Every structure is written in structure tokens, then in C-alpha cells.
């Protein structure tokens with residue numbers, strides 16, 4: 001059976017990292033489907049920072065299916081639906097707060113809640129700076145509940161030639177956390 005993943009883009013700066021992660025997901029031979037979700041502010045940031053709309057992302061691959069943020073009856077809102085992991089890239093402090101407190105009012109936070117209760121990988125690429133006490137406490141809460149807190153802090157040791165290389169190297173590490181590691185020359189070789 002191929003892997004089914006969820007990629008959510010919320011309203012934080014850094015949506016290009018989300019696009020790079022989506023591209024890594026669809027390129028991976030074991031991935032059969034990626035459910036793409038974007039909050040309203042996530043769509044706005046995506047357009048502002050990359051010039052892309054959700055429809056442009058859907059056109060990248062037939063593996064991508066779109067799920068609306070208000071559609072709480074969507075397949076991925078249920079733990080009985082087969083799914084193998086979720087990444088929120090970028091993850092707003094607001095989305096982190098909703099996940100940390102179990103407020104599943106939209107599909108992003110509901111799908112994340114499902115990941116935690118089903119003990120499936122949930123990677124939260126938080127983007128906010130500086131961090132207040134509420135952010136820090138929420139990160140610890142989701143960590144203790146099983147999420148992987150992976151702030152948008154890219155490594156520079158791969159000497160990225162451009163932003164695309166930087167985004168893609170970060171996406172590689174998100175895939176590692178989802179159990180879909182691939183060989184890559186930009187990994188640290190010692």
C-alpha cells in the first residue's frame with residue numbers, strides 16, 4: 001500500500017517551505033496521495049510570498065487532493081481513514097495553540113488532533129519569532145502529546161546555492177520525520 005500524507009499550509013511566513021515539502025512528497029515513490037490543506041491566512045501568505053494559489057499546487061501532480069479547511073466531514077477528519085502522517089509547513093502560532101489545546105474547529109487542527117490520537121507522525125514547522133511563554137508552553141504540550149516540533153530553522157551546512165536548495169534541504173528533513181528518508185548528497189557526510 002502506498003503512503004498517504006497530509007500537508008497543511010497555515011498563516012505564517014515561510015510558505016515556500018511548504019511548497020518544497022509538497023514537491024518532495026509527490027516525488028517520493030512510496031507516496032500515493034497527499035491531501036493538501038490551506039487555512040485562509042495560509043492561502044494569503046502563499047500568494048504574497050510565492051505568487052502561487054492552491055490551484056497552482058494542485059496542478060503539480062495528480063497525487064495531490066485538496067481538502068477544504070471548513071470541511072470537517074472530509075476523509076482526513078476521521079481516524080478510521082488510512083493516513084500515514086501530517087506536516088504543517090509553515091505552522092502558525094495560532095495553529096499550534098489550537099492543536100495544543102485540542103480545539104479542532106477547522107480541518108487543519110482536527111486532522112492534527114487525529115494524528116496525535118492515532119499515534120501517527122505529526123510534524124509542526126512553527127514559524128514565529130520571538131517566542132512568548134504561551135508559544136513555548138504550547139510547543140512542550142504538543143511534544144508531550146507526540147508531535148514533532150520542527151521550527152522553520154534551516155541548516156546551513158549544506159551550503160545552499162540558492163533559496164530553492166535551502167527549502168528543499170529542509171523538506172528532506174521533514175520527510176525524515178515522516179519516515180520517508182531518502183539518500184541525498186546534502187546530508188552531512190562527516
Ligand SMILES: Cc1cc2nc3c(=O)[nH]c(=O)nc-3n(C[C@H](O)[C@H](O)[C@H](O)COP(=O)(O)O)c2cc1C
Nearest residue numbers: 010011012013039041042045092093094095127128
Ligand atoms: C501576512 C501575514 C503574516 C503572518 N505571519 C505569521 C507568522 O510568521 N507566524 C505566526 O504565527 N502568525 C503569523 N501571522 C498571523 C496568523 O496568520 C494569524 O494568527 C492567523 O489567525 C493564523 O491562522 P491559521 O493558523 O488558521 O492560518 C501572519 C498573518 C499575516 C496576515
